[in-house]
């Protein structure tokens with residue numbers, strides 16, 4: 001059978017695109033090269049923005065291994081602050097953690113329930129002709145076949161081999177992130193706060209631009225990890241595994257991690273951020289999620305942005321499938337309109353914190369002021385209310401002033 005729309009990759013971006021396209025009545029075929037439940041290097045953290053996307057897709061929050069989270073506890077320079085998720089006119093005031101091994105298959109099955117055909121254990125490879133995807137080869141244990149969809153949603157994640165073959169590339173002058181996580185046993189895994197350490201250090205004791213996290217899973221285990229952005233001198237030589245080891249050794253007492261041997265091998269990955277991959281569209285394809293570089297540079301969050309870009313792409317593909325030849329260009333334009341300013345601010349911010357002095361000053365000064373930290377949490381998790389939208393400009397100016405000082 002020849003699907004009208006092919007979705008490549010069954011992570012958050014692909015599953016959301018498939019869900020929304022199938023829901024609008026389109027003939028959608030999603031291929032995922034692995035088989036659910038599949039492991040994914042991730043902190044397993046869901047912010048209120050991600051919860052909203054899941055609610056909109058009819059995700060059943062009861063009866064699943066999902067741990068509700070009330071807010072964030074932040075540490076730096078021996079200081080600590082606990083902040084609830086803010087109230088917002090569009091987003092819930094709670095977040096969650098859920099293992100990606102469970103989450104992604106569940107969301108793909110929501111797309112299936114809307115009528116999308118989900119095929120696991122199948123790898124897609126494009127056949128590109130003159131900038132458009134002329135056909136796609138699908139390979140699995142039964143062999144190889146070729147399909148010729150009208151449109152392709154490229155949602156194959158951070159390395160996006162499919163996207164590169166189609167002609168997309170990452171801007172090297174934009175930052176990207178590196179992160180690693182591992183699971184540990186903790187009697188405090190029901191803690192209702194996720195936690196971040198804002199002053200992680202390298203082996204020389206210098207502050208690094210990034211943070212360490214403990215995301216409790218509510219099932220006897222915690223997800224512990226560390227993430228960095230590429231804006232500091234020497235990031236090319238950084239060994240994230242060593243940074244994770246050092247962070248584990250300095251975890252706050254209350255996690256009571258007695259055995260520092262992780263349950264599974266630590267897993268790391270890249271975080272393509274700030275919409276750094278482009279072009280976002282071709283004649284008959286679009287990029288979503290990590291394949292488009294959609295990760296938020298402020299906090300390394302990518303699940304929500306994969307859901308959001310997948311959903312946005314679905315709207316435009318539905319219009320294109322109905323004959324609107326300009327609809328895909330509209331997707332690229334909407335990405336810029338919705339996220340462009342925010343990412344510009346975020347790029348300045350991550351450039352600034354690449355300087356260890358600025359990083360140390362921001363964290364230690366910030367943690368002394370609850371209003372400042374609550375405002376920072378809103379900005380970093382992209383939870384400013386629409387009536388605070390002008391804030392972006394203030395944030396930009398404030399960050400610029402700090403950089404100049």
Ligand SMILES: Cc1cc2nc3c(=O)[nH]c(=O)nc-3n(C[C@H](O)[C@H](O)[C@H](O)COP(=O)(O)OP(=O)(O)OC[C@H]3O[C@@H](n4cnc5c(N)ncnc54)[C@H](O)[C@@H]3O)c2cc1C
Nearest residue numbers: 009011012013033042043044045124157269289290302303
């Ligand atoms: C260590 C680490 C911690 C993180 N922690 C968080 C966090 O706590 N919260 C958060 O919001 N974000 C976090 N992120 C980012 C988040 O994991 C990603 O942004 C998110 O997974 C992006 O979703 P995606 O659908 O674009 O890509 P992915 O989730 O990577 O999904 C892509 C899918 O495509 C499949 N695929 C690849 N190639 C093909 C092919 N040719 N054919 C068929 N299928 C293919 C892959 O198997 C995969 O299932 C973290 C990232 C890392 C590395």
